[in-house]
Amino acid sequence: MRLRDVEPTDLDAYVRMRCDPVMMAELGGPQTPERVAHQLERDVETVQDDSAWIKMILSPDGERVAGTVTLYSHEGMSEIGWMVLPEFQGRGLAGEAVRAVLGLARADGRWGPIHAFPSRTNAASNAICRSAGFTLAGAEETAFAGSIFPTNHWILDPSDLHA
Template identity: 40%
Template sequence: MDTDGMPVRLEPWSDEDFALLHAVNAPELMGHLGGPESEEQLVARQRRYVELSADTARPGSMFRIVLLPEETAAGSIGFWETSWDGEPVYETGWTVLPGCQGRGVATSATRAVVDRARAEGRFRHLYAYPSTDNGPSNAVCRKAGFTLLGERDFEYPPGNPLRCNAWRLDLTE
């Protein structure tokens, strides 16, 4: 829960969250990431999310964001292992459903993920890479305490060039 945003709870991603994955795959939510994924891609993503959340030996987890006190699904968020200039780090990403946007849900959920990553304690840094033209996600990074490192080029999904801001949060602070 977060006192500066909407109260949320993070619940581990499960088999029952496939409908939520479909909902966050909407064109208006996936515009900054190359557009919606195909059904086949969603099935593979669902499998990865469930496996990441179930495997405590692997760094990270995916979560369903639950808006409180309504107890309704508001979106998805997670963190996972990646590398930054050869250093193992966490990366985070989120999607909030349109009816829950603009209310502090993403910021509250991001702060909760920071706490989870900090508690896991495997890596020093957590990174986020919102596209440079995604104002709301860049604002979430700023509000959640990340430091802007600058712009970087990514390819996500494969074949789709993307200009992103690289944000880093030191989990030891």
């Protein structure tokens, strides 16, 4: 598994992740290709000004995009999210990528406590939170794209991670 910053050429991977009803079932539903293209432009700018981390997860051979991990700050809170494309799921890639980004966050030191809000029914994402060292803070309702989802609220302070 390798990570790299998002690039303008990632449109195909963005569309496969965000326009897919299954991938987006617990993330507010599929988005339009136009909205996704605009999001990619904004994400590339965000990476250029280093205000958030938008990392692409590469396949083990480094040839293809397998997914994404994002870490960004909004309203004073740092939030992490992740997705892995269907053909790469179930191989530990998401867990490995999330732990790698948390390690980078620990070294960087700017993020403070990091929050994650996986859907309560997303067994794999809740397992990732647990095994990465997050603490379950409680259950909440989270708004995604105009819909309300039952989510778990997990928190981890990267400075608590071992080097």
